[in-house]
Structure formats: structure tokens, C-alpha cells
Amino acid sequence: TSLKEKHKILHRLLQNSSSPVDLA
């Protein structure tokens, strides 16, 4: 996975085990 991909918000929300709604 490229560095650019890793900086995506989408990437972060998918990877995190917390709910995306709570994170945002």
C-alpha cells in the first residue's frame, strides 16, 4: 500500500476498530 493511500481518511476510518461515526 502506497504512502498516499495510507494518508487517506477512508483508509484510516476502515482500519480503525472504533466506529467511523465516533472517530469523525
Next chain:
Amino acid sequence: GVSIALSPEELIARIMDAEPPEIFLMKDVKKPFTEANVMMSLTNLADKELVHMISWAKKIPGFVELSLFDQVHLLECCWLEVLMLGLMWRSVNHPGKLIFSPDLCLSRDEGSCVQGFVEIFDMLLAATSRFRELKLQREEYACLKAMILLNSNMCLSSSEGGEELQSRSKLLCLLDSVTDALVWAISKTGLSFQQRSTRLAHLLMLLSHIRHLSNKGMDHLHCMKMKKMVPLYDLLLEMLDAHIMHGS
């Protein structure tokens, strides 16, 4: 995988549980509607809905077992289709109106203040009225939305390793399970075998219209961004840019 372990009935129950809550704009849109404030409201709403969409996708059985690459690309490809199908579902009992949120309903005339929007608006209304004619059921709607997600991207990554190939086969397996679930949902309507096949075809044929609508909508949003008609930020901007990049 999870997809194989669940019966169609169980899978539908899980997909229904994943449904996002009603999302409110929570801001009064100034009247008369202008191009700038309608676009601002619609993009604000889309930004909120996108976060809930990621939550929804993560709750679709088997989705988080796909590679992260596939998860990202599926969502980047389908997000506007998923938003549009949700909009159609909310609007299905309101002929001539689009219910973007409980606090943002637009008639065709109100939508026409945004340049280039009326064509998309009419196509959205037409697809919505087709769903109304078909008396779309909630279970069918939930299956169609999951299908849009899982069927959104056929692209192969440039470096296909073992993990990617495994993810691709999981994805096809999941898509089969959701198809079985949709067939099961249709079978509950008490139709004859012939009528059920016809209904399945009618529902699936609507998906190509939704893809077409999403492409139109994406071009429109890109155009609005270029004209600096609406400031886009964060998740929505990222999703739009990703789509434009995949397209080019």
C-alpha cells in the same frame, strides 16, 4: 468465510442491522434556494452520510475480511451510487420530490436552481418512480445496496499477490451470498417462479441506471468544484478525487 456460514435469512438480518440511521442536515437552508446554498447543503449532507456509509460497509458480513486495498477501492467506486439509492428509498413514497434528509426535501423546481442539476434530478425521480411501481421492499433495497458495494469494482491491482487473489475470491463468494439473499427476499413476496425471475431482472436492471446516474452526478460535482461553486473538504473531497482519478 462468514458469507458461506450464514443462511440468506441470517445474512439479510445482518445487512438490515447495518442500515445507517436517519441523518439530518440540522441547518436551515435559506429560501429562496440559490445554487450556492443548495450545493452547500447537499455536500454537507453527503459528507455526513459518507462517514455512516463506511460504518455500514464494515457491518456487511465479510467486508472487513477483504483486503484493505479492495475495501478502499470498492467504497471509492460506489459511494455516490449508494447515496443515490438511499435517496431513492427515502423518496419512494413522495412522488415528484427528493427527500435528501428529513429536513431537506426538494421539488424539481427547487432543484433546478443549480445549473446542470435538473437533468440528474429528473433521472433520480424516474428511477424512484420505477422503484415505486415495483413496490420495492426494505429487504430488497438493503440487498441491492450491498450488491452495489460489492459489485462496484472489477479492476485488478497492479501487483496481484496471494492476499489480493484471496480477497478477490472472497468478494465473489460474498456477492453470490448477497444474490442468494435477494432471491430469498423476492421469494417471500408470494410470486410465481416466472414472476420472481422477472422481478429479479427488473431490480438488477435498475442498477445500471444508478451507475449511470452516479457518473453524471460525479461529473456534475467535479464541475461545481472546478467552478469553485462549493468548497469541498475532507472525506467528500477525497472520495470525489479518488473517483475522478480512477476514471482518468
